[in-house]
Amino acid sequence: MSASVSVSVPAKINLQLAIGPLRSDGYHDLATVFHAIDLTDTVVATTADTLRISVRGEGAKFVPTDASNLASKAAQALADLHGIEPRVHLDIEKRIPVAGGMAGGSADAAGALIACDALWDLKTPKAELLSIAASLGSDVPFALSGGTSIGLGRGELLTPVLTTGQFHWVIALSDGGLSTPKVYAECDRLRALISPMDYTPRISEGLVAALRAGDAELLAPQLHNDLQDAAISLKPSLARVLETGMELGALAGIVSGSGPTCVFLVASREKALALAASISGAGVCRTVRTAHGPIAGAHQN
């Protein structure tokens, strides 16, 4: 048994996010394509007397360190499964924006599962880790598996998608977060204002073909997020961020998940660096990062 285990876990973006009608359990059926990018949090698990959380880095002051932290819930759930006490200090170093639509909290939960499993030498089967992950949140299973995957159900039913090469992204972080439930509710409210339509969520075949081809030009017109109008309705300044990225040469730009982070697709790492500098200079967002994907899910360093 090791005294300390360090795990890296990626942010996700949704290359497609198709949302169905509100279900009776308060969730929406999704058809989404998750894509893990190299914007990562680090979770370090160290043996301790009791379960304790500390958080450092990007947006740390907005993250709870009590039992409501999703990483704390993950450690507790894994300990419960094995009938042991969760004797661990989880130190989380955040780079993924908090409440940014990139599943940062879910990433930390997935990181905690992998870190505690190794620290406590449990060797929990992958299927059981995925099942705990799904009970913690819709995006947690994908943070475990990483890569590029279709997500169905409420996002927890995953099927890997064949991709070739790497895709390059510019990530525009905004001030303040958006509450995921509020963005879903705003999507429902906006839909209720227009004539009823068939919102059965379906994966775009064009998107899957573009990923298989590894072609950013083909991928660009396929990026789509059903939550984008709702996120812009709650935070109108996002429209300007998206326009600016497109004016400055992005192949495509979308709100990430429930926002407010916006992501722009470009053709190469060099183009990502140039676009990041230009967006930063335009002063339309708080911070800009570059990233590529797909990368692996939660893994030991």
Ligand code: C5P
């Ligand atoms: O699963 P998770 O706890 O991350 O979801 C947060 C909230 O986002 C849910 O309580 C729900 O309001 C909304 N949600 C949804 N449909 C999904 C996923 C999330 O309505 N498929």
